Amino acid sequence: GAKSDGRACWRLCVPNLSEQADLAARLRTDLREALERGEFVVHYQPQVALSTGHIAGVEALLRWNRPGVGLLRPGDFLQGANEAGLTDAIDRWVLQQACQDAADWHAMGLPRVRLGINLSPRILGSGQALDLVTETLAITGLEPTLLELELTEGDLVEDFEAAGEMLGSLRQLGVAIAIDDFGMGYSSLNYVKSFPVDRLKIDQSFVRDLETEGQDAAIVHAIIALGHSLGLSIVAEGVETVGQLSLLMNDGCDEIQGYYFSEPLPRGELEDILRREQVLAGPMPVEPL
C-alpha cells in the first residue's frame, strides 16, 4: 500500500497479492504485540430505556489503538485476530476489563447499568464460557445480574443442545442472554426456541431505512410483537434519527442504542454521563448528547 512502500497512490490503491499477504502478516504480528502492550481499549455505548429516558445498559465494544494508524474498530482486525489464534485471549481480556470497569462504576456509586458483552461463539462452543464468566465475576466482584452476554445469531453454533445447556447454566448464575443482530441469520426463530434468552437486539439493517421502507417497518413491528409475546425485552440497534425513534416508540420497543443518543464512548466519558444521570431528579428526555 501507499503507506508501507512510499509510492504515490492516487484515488484507488489495490495492493497486489504478495502485498496483501505482507499486510495480513504484519497485522497478525502487530495484534500479538497489541495485547501485551495494552493497546486495546473498551468503549461503551449507552442503551436507553424508552419508558424512562434513562440509561438501562451499556454495550462493551472493543477498540484497538494501533500505533501510527489510530483507533480501529473490530471489523478492521477481528478476522486477523482470529487468523492469529488470538480470539480467545482477546475475548478474555474484554470480559475481564469490562466487568472490572462496571464493578468500579458500582463501587463509585454510579447508577446501576447492565453491561452487555459480545460473546464469541468459539468460547461458547468450547465449553469454557461458564468457568470463564464465573471466574471473572468472582475476580471483579461484578454482580451477575448486571452482566448480559450477547450472542450473534449469525455465528455458527454447531451443537445447539450443548450451547443451550451452557447458556442455561450461565443464566442460573443470574447472567442475562441477548441475541444480537436479530433477524439477520438463518436461525433467528430456532435460537429463540432453543436458547434461554432475555433480550433481542434488532439488527441495525432493519432500523436504517425504517422511515422509508415499509417492509423494514413491518419486520421491526413483527419482531417487537414476537419478542413481547415470548416475554422478551427488545433493543433496537443503530438508531440515528428522531423519526426512527418515534416509530420504535409507537411499536413499543423497550430500549434504543445508536448515534441518536450516543456513540460508543471511552470509559471516562461514559462515567461523566452516568454522573449526570445520577443528579437528575425526574425522568430524562431522550435527547442527542
Ligand code: C2E
Ligand atoms: P454489534 O455487537 O452488533 O455492535 C453494534 C455495532 O454498531 C458497533 O460497531 C457500534 O459501534 C455500531 N453502532 C452503534 N450505533 C450505531 C448507529 O447509530 N449507526 C451505525 N451505523 N452503527 C452504530 P463496532 O463497534 O464496529 O462493532 C462491530 C461488531 O464487532 C459488533 O457488532 C460485534 O459483533 C463485534 N464486536 C465488538 N466488540 C467485540 C468484542 O469485544 N468481542 C467480540 N467477539 N466481538 C466484538
Ligand code: MG
Ligand atoms: Mg453486540
Ligand code: MG
Ligand atoms: Mg448488533
Ligand code: MG
Ligand atoms: Mg454484530
